[in-house]
Amino acid sequence: MPIELKLNGKVHEVTIARRRPHLVLVIDGEEHEVARPPAIGDGRKLMSVGSHRVEFARAELGDRQIVRIGGRTYEVAFVDPFSPGGVGGGADTLKAPMPGAVVSVQKKAGDTVIRGEPVITIESMKLQTALPAPRDGVIAGILKGEGETFEKDEVIATLEPEAKD
Known part of the structure; x- marks a missing residue:
């Protein structure tokens, strides 16, 4: 299952391709071998990525990480796919995180869903x-069916608006 990281405002998809004999990460579709993963914790670190030695500094700042590498500073945070402002869309919409096609639809209009429950399975890259x-909430509509394509940030499902008390 991919992890989404927000790096200076841009979301990147990261998956672990394998752990042995070396850690291999797939970042936005490109493989990177990490031969010496750094120890956990703040401070100066060293790791090997491919044939490169990479020195960096890391500091934890609440739910974010501040990383200084190659003379530049980056802010890194995990993207919570369940948060209303996350990649998944607003509170009433389910948006495509990247262009692709619908593989299967697990829910239909009128179905009750629980936060985090799968609604649609997509394929991209x-x-x-x-x-x-x-x-x-309750599914208001599924806007894309199996085999249909969509663009990044396109709304592909909606929930009925939340009732105001």
């Missing part, structure tokens, strides 16, 4: 991803 409901 030969990777299948289940898109979760952004909150508890």
